[in-house]
Amino acid sequence: MGETGAGARTPVVAGVPGPVEVVGVGLLGASIGLACRRAGLEVLLRDVNDDHVRTASGLGAGRAVRPDDVPALVVVAVPPDHLAAEVGRALDRVRDVPGAVVTDVGSVKSGPLNALAAHPGLGRYVGGHPMAGSERSGPLAATAALFDGRPWAVTPHPSSAPDATAVVEALALLCGGVPVRLTPDEHDQAVARTSHVPHLLASVVAARLAEAPGSHLALSGQGVRDVTRVAAGDPALYGQIVSANADAVVALLGEVRADLDRVIAAVAGADRPALEEVLGRGAAGTRAIPGKHGGPARPVLTVHVSVPDHPGELARLFADAGRSGVNIEDVRIDHDPGRPVGLVELVVEEVGAEHLRGSLESRGWLTHR
Amino acid sequence: MGETGAGARTPVVAGVPGPVEVVGVGLLGASIGLACRRAGLEVLLRDVNDDHVRTASGLGAGRAVRPDDVPALVVVAVPPDHLAAEVGRALDRVRDVPGAVVTDVGSVKSGPLNALAAHPGLGRYVGGHPMAGSERSGPLAATAALFDGRPWAVTPHPSSAPDATAVVEALALLCGGVPVRLTPDEHDQAVARTSHVPHLLASVVAARLAEAPGSHLALSGQGVRDVTRVAAGDPALYGQIVSANADAVVALLGEVRADLDRVIAAVAGADRPALEEVLGRGAAGTRAIPGKHGGPARPVLTVHVSVPDHPGELARLFADAGRSGVNIEDVRIDHDPGRPVGLVELVVEEVGAEHLRGSLESRGWLTHR
Numbered sequence: 001m002g003e004t005g006a007g008a009r010t011p012v013v014a015g016v017p018g019p020v021e022v023v024g025v026g027l028l029g030a031s032i033g034l035a036c037r038r039a040g041l042e043v044l045l046r047d048v049n050d051d052h053v054r055t056a057s058g059l060g061a062g063r064a065v066r067p068d069d070v071p072a073l074v075v076v077a078v079p080p081d082h083l084a085a086e087v088g089r090a091l092d093r094v095r096d097v098p099g100a101v102v103t104d105v106g107s108v109k110s111g112p113l114n115a116l117a118a119h120p121g122l123g124r125y126v127g128g129h130p131m132a133g134s135e136r137s138g139p140l141a142a143t144a145a146l147f148d149g150r151p152w153a154v155t156p157h158p159s160s161a162p163d164a165t166a167v168v169e170a171l172a173l174l175c176g177g178v179p180v181r182l183t184p185d186e187h188d189q190a191v192a193r194t195s196h197v198p199h200l201l202a203s204v205v206a207a208r209l210a211e212a213p214g215s216h217l218a219l220s221g222q223g224v225r226d227v228t229r230v231a232a233g234d235p236a237l238y239g240q241i242v243s244a245n246a247d248a249v250v251a252l253l254g255e256v257r258a259d260l261d262r263v264i265a266a267v268a269g270a271d272r273p274a275l276e277e278v279l280g281r282g283a284a285g286t287r288a289i290p291g292k293h294g295g296p297a298r299p300v301l302t303v304h305v306s307v308p309d310h311p312g313e314l315a316r317l318f319a320d321a322g323r324s325g326v327n328i329e330d331v332r333i334d335h336d337p338g339r340p341v342g343l344v345e346l347v348v349e350e351v352g353a354e355h356l357r358g359s360l361e362s363r364g365w366l367t368h369r
Numbered sequence: 370m371g372e373t374g375a376g377a378r379t380p381v382v383a384g385v386p387g388p389v390e391v392v393g394v395g396l397l398g399a400s401i402g403l404a405c406r407r408a409g410l411e412v413l414l415r416d417v418n419d420d421h422v423r424t425a426s427g428l429g430a431g432r433a434v435r436p437d438d439v440p441a442l443v444v445v446a447v448p449p450d451h452l453a454a455e456v457g458r459a460l461d462r463v464r465d466v467p468g469a470v471v472t473d474v475g476s477v478k479s480g481p482l483n484a485l486a487a488h489p490g491l492g493r494y495v496g497g498h499p500m501a502g503s504e505r506s507g508p509l510a511a512t513a514a515l516f517d518g519r520p521w522a523v524t525p526h527p528s529s530a531p532d533a534t535a536v537v538e539a540l541a542l543l544c545g546g547v548p549v550r551l552t553p554d555e556h557d558q559a560v561a562r563t564s565h566v567p568h569l570l571a572s573v574v575a576a577r578l579a580e581a582p583g584s585h586l587a588l589s590g591q592g593v594r595d596v597t598r599v600a601a602g603d604p605a606l607y608g609q610i611v612s613a614n615a616d617a618v619v620a621l622l623g624e625v626r627a628d629l630d631r632v633i634a635a636v637a638g639a640d641r642p643a644l645e646e647v648l649g650r651g652a653a654g655t656r657a658i659p660g661k662h663g664g665p666a667r668p669v670l671t672v673h674v675s676v677p678d679h680p681g682e683l684a685r686l687f688a689d690a691g692r693s694g695v696n697i698e699d700v701r702i703d704h705d706p707g708r709p710v711g712l713v714e715l716v717v718e719e720v721g722a723e724h725l726r727g728s729l730e731s732r733g734w735l736t737h738r
Contacts (some may be wrong), residue, residue: 225411282572315691322684
C-alpha cells in the first residue's frame, strides 16, 4: 500500500504524510503540532475551544482547520472519556482519502478500541501513547521538546494496516520519541503496572498523612516525599484515566492486596522470613526498572554534599563538579527542616564517585558518602 | 537537679556533659562521635567489632573505651534487635555516676522501653532517633555533617528525669539536628506513618515490577521510579525495623487495606466519585508534608530544561541559573530512555519561575514549563 495516496498530494516528511490534523489542542496536541511544524509539515488544528486553537496557532503549532481540508494523518488528543467518539469521527472524515491514517495519544488503549470494533475503516487506526506530560496543561505549556527521548507506545490491533503502523511510528520518531510497539492489551497492562497502580498506592499512603498530627509529620524525610509525590496529581483526571483501564488495574490491585495481606500477617505474627520475602521481591523489582537511556541499569553511587541554601551555591557546586569530568546521572536536594543548609545528592557511575568526591573536597566542599 | 554531678567532673559543652561513650560504632555512632569531638568533648568508643573502633578512632571519632572510664553520657547505637539489652547494660554501668544519662538512636522507641520497664535507674534513660542515614553503612561512611538540619526525635518516658531530657536535646543540637519532642508511642506512630508504611507499600508496588515483561517496563517513567525508590533498601534491615514497630505498623496497614478495598470496589464498580474521594484525600496528604526548612510549604513551580547528557552541561545550566538570582528549591533529572538528552526540572518559588525561564532562554537554553 505504501504512501502513494497521501504522498501524491503533499510532502511526506520522514515517513509522516501531511497535512496532519490535530484534534484536541491541549498540551499534547499543541506539542505535536509544534513538532510537526518544525519538521515542515502542514498542521490543521481542531478543538471545541476556539481559544485553544488561537493560542496554539499563535505559538506556531499550525492553523485552524477548514471544512475543505483533507488530512493525510489525524492525531486525536482529547481526554479519555471522549477518545473513542473522536477517533470514530476522524475515521469517518478520512474514509475517502487513500492511505490516510488515524492515531491518538490516549493513556488507555483497549477500551476505546473495543468501542470502535464495528467501525468502518478501523484498519486505518493505530493507537499511540507518548509517555510525556507536565504538571501544567493547555496549549500555552506546549513545546516541541515534550517528547524528547520519551517512550511512545504504538499499539496496532489485528486489523491495522501495516503502512498505518509505520506512519504512527514515524510520527513518534519525528516528535523525538522512542517508539515501543505493544498490543493494546499489553499496553494497558504495562501502564497499569508502571503508572496507574503506583499512583493509586501513592494516594493510599498519602491519605494517611492527611489525618496525622503535625508533630508526627515533622519526622517526614525524603522517602515519604518520594513515595507520595505523584499523588499530588488532579484527582478528577486520574480518576478518568484509571477508570478507563479498570480491568488491568483491578487485576493488579488484587495482587497488591494479596501481598499486603502477607505483610500484615507477617508483621502481626512476627514472621520475619515471610516479611523479608516480600521486601526482597520489592528490592528485586526496583532493579528491574530499565536504566537511563534504555540500557541496563549501571551501578551508581551517591556523593552527598552540604550546600548553603542561597542563590549561586548550586551553580558553584555544579561548576566544580563539571571540572571533575564525571557525568552526573541524577541530582537530589534533600529538604531539611530547620536550617538553611541543603544536602545535595549527586548520583554518578560507581567508577567516578571517588574521583568526584576528591575533586569536590579539594575545592572546599564538605562531602559525605 | 542541673548538671552538678557530671559538670563537676568534665567539661559540659553546650549542655552536653563528657565524656560521651558511644556503644555501637557504625555509621550513626561514629558520626555522633565525630560531632562530639568537633565540639571538644571526650568520646569513648565501644563495639563488639574491634575493627569498627579502630576505623572510627582513625577518623577522629574518639578513642577505644577502657575499663576504668566513667562516662557522663552513653549513646547506644546498635541494631534494633540488640537495643534494649545494650541500653540496660549502659544503665548498669552508670548506676553510681551522679547525673549520668543514657540515650540511643534506635528507629523504634516503645518496644525497647517496655522491655526495660523494671530496670533500675530507668529515669536516667531518654530515647532519641535522628532522622538521618545513608545508602552506606559502617564507620567509614561517618561524617559529623550527617545530622545537619535533620529532625532528631527526643522521646522521654513518664519517669525520665527532666535534666536527662535536656541533655539529650542538647546532644541533638550539638550534632546539628533539630530536636522534636514526642512520647515513645507518638514517635512509633509517627515513623510508622512517615517511614515504615510508605516503605512497605513501595515494596509491594515494586514487587509487581519484578514479575513484568521487559517490554512493559520500557514504559516506566519518573513516577514509578519515585514511588518504588526506597524499596531498594536492605530487606533484612527493614524487616528488623518494621518488626520492632509491629503494633503501630499493623494498625496503619489496616487503614491502608481498608482504603485499598475502597479503591478496588470503586474501580471495579465504575464508581467515579468513590475513586476520586480516595485520590482527593491522597492529594491533601501530599500538601500536609511540611515544607523545606520546617515552614509551611510555599507555592513552587517547575521549570523544565533540556540538557545534553555530557559532563559540563549541568554546570553550565546551574551557573546560568545562579546568574538569574532565583533560588533553586529542588532539582530532578528525568531519566529518558533512548537518547542522550536529559530533562532537568528546576523547582523554584512561584514568584521567581518566569524570571528564571526568561533568563535561561536568553542564554540559549530550551525550557518548557
